[in-house]
Amino acid sequence: QQQVKQSPQSLIVQKGGIPIINCAYENTAFDYFPWYQQFPGKGPALLIAIRPDVSEKKEGRFTISFNKSAKQFSLHIMDSQPGDSATYFCAASLGNNDMRFGAGTRLTVKP
Amino acid sequence: NAGVMQNPRHLVRRRGQEARLRCSPMKGHSHVYWYRQLPEEGLKFMVYLQKENIIDESGMPKERFSAEFPKEGPSILRIQQVVRGDSAAYFCASSASGGSQPQHFGDGTRLSIL
Numbered sequence: 001q002q003q004v005k006q007s008p009q010s011l012i013v014q015k016g017g018i019p020i021i022n023c024a025y026e027n028t029a030f031d032y033f034p035w036y037q038q039f040p041g042k043g044p045a046l047l048i049a050i051r052p053d054v055s056e057k058k059e060g061r062f063t064i065s066f067n068k069s070a071k072q073f074s075l076h077i078m079d080s081q082p083g084d085s086a087t088y089f090c091a092a093s094l095g096n097n098d099m100r101f102g103a104g105t106r107l108t109v110k111p
Numbered sequence: 112n113a114g115v116m117q118n119p120r121h122l123v124r125r126r127g128q129e130a131r132l133r134c135s136p137m138k139g140h141s142h143v144y145w146y147r148q149l150p151e152e153g154l155k156f157m158v159y160l161q162k163e164n165i166i167d168e169s170g171m172p173k174e175r176f177s178a179e180f181p182k183e184g185p186s187i188l189r190i191q192q193v194v195r196g197d198s199a200a201y202f203c204a205s206s207a208s209g210g211s212q213p214q215h216f217g218d219g220t221r222l223s224i225l
Contacts, residue, residue, distance in 0.1 A: 006153075032211030043115070043202050043216035044154070051211075089153055093211040098167065099144075101153035 003027055004092050006102025013080055014110050021075045021105045023090035028071065030092040030100075035064065035075050038087045038104075047088075048075070080109045113138050115205050115217035116185075123223045124193050132188040132220045136205030143186045144204045144214060145171075145178060154202060159209075160186060166209070190222075198224045 005024045013019045023033075032051055036044035050057045050064045050073065057064045061078040077084055090102040116135040124130050136143050141162050146154040156170040160180040171178065175193075180186040190197055200221050204214035 034213065036216075041218070043117075043218040046213050046215060049213060095211045098156060098159075098169075099214065100156070101146075103153045104151075 003030075003100045004090060004102045006090050006105060008105060009103070010106040010108070012108045012110065015081060017080050017109070019077050019080055019084075019107055019109070021088055021090070021107070022072065023074065023092075023102050024070075024072045025092045025100075026071065027092070027094065029094055031095050032093040033064070033066065033073050034091050034093075034099075035062070036089045036091065036101075038089065044089060077107075080107075082109045082111050085109050115140075115203055115215055117203050117217035117220050119220060120218065121221045121223070123225060125225045126194055127192050130190040130193050130197070130222055132190075132201050132203075132222070133185040134188070134203030134205075134217060135185040136203075137215055140205035140207050140215075142206045142209050142212075143180050144206075145186075145188050146202045146204065148200045148202060148219070157188075161209070193222075193224050195224045198222055 003026050034049035035047045037047045038044045048059045048062045063076040066073045085108050087104045087106050089104050091099050093099045143160045145157040148154045158171045158178045159167040175191045177189045200219045202219045204216045206212045206214045
């Protein structure tokens with residue numbers, strides 16, 4: 001049962017643009033929401049994470065916006081660069097080690 | 112390298128053979144998770160282990176698959192009598208504690224079944 005829906009499936013932006021990736025969840029018991037970045041042939045790398053008591057978190061060029069009432073959260077990448085081209089996964093954890101991943105968004109940043 | 116180490120990186124097996132995938136967690140981490148990833152898909156949870164204990168194996172097929180995390184040595188994901196449908200990338204992650212904590216991933220093992 002998919003509990004985290006991620007969109008879009010793919011995204012193309014120009015260098016300097018601000019790609020936005022969205023995720024929606026169903027289970028209000030989720031209490032930890034990480035984002036992972038994955039390059040081809042590599043494992044997912046933890047990028048940034050948020051807990052539901054916070055509405056926004058920034059780390060460098062990456063920002064998570066969290067809307068608890070709508071059960072949605074999104075990743076914004078400021079001043080995107082070609083090196084940001086990768087697949088991004090959102091995830092949600094129930095606190096019992098059961099982490100559910102979205103299907104991924106393939107981001108391409110054109111020079 | 113203090114990261115999660117997985118080996119082998121690539122593994123080719125014929126149908127009916129056994130596949131053994133190894134994972135050494137990050138230094139200081141005693142919680143290990145195994146995930147499976149099919150092409151163009153997200154990661155699917157398989158099993159969660161602590162040293163010498165399986166905590167949650169709800170995502171692992173009941174037959175042919177097993178996992179262990181012994182007191183000494185790496186965690187092992189074992190697939191017996193492999194079939195073509197087992198072809199996937201298998202990722203291991205580790206965390207310092209359980210619950211909703213950051214999980215750090217290895218670079219995976221790409222399993223191909225001939």
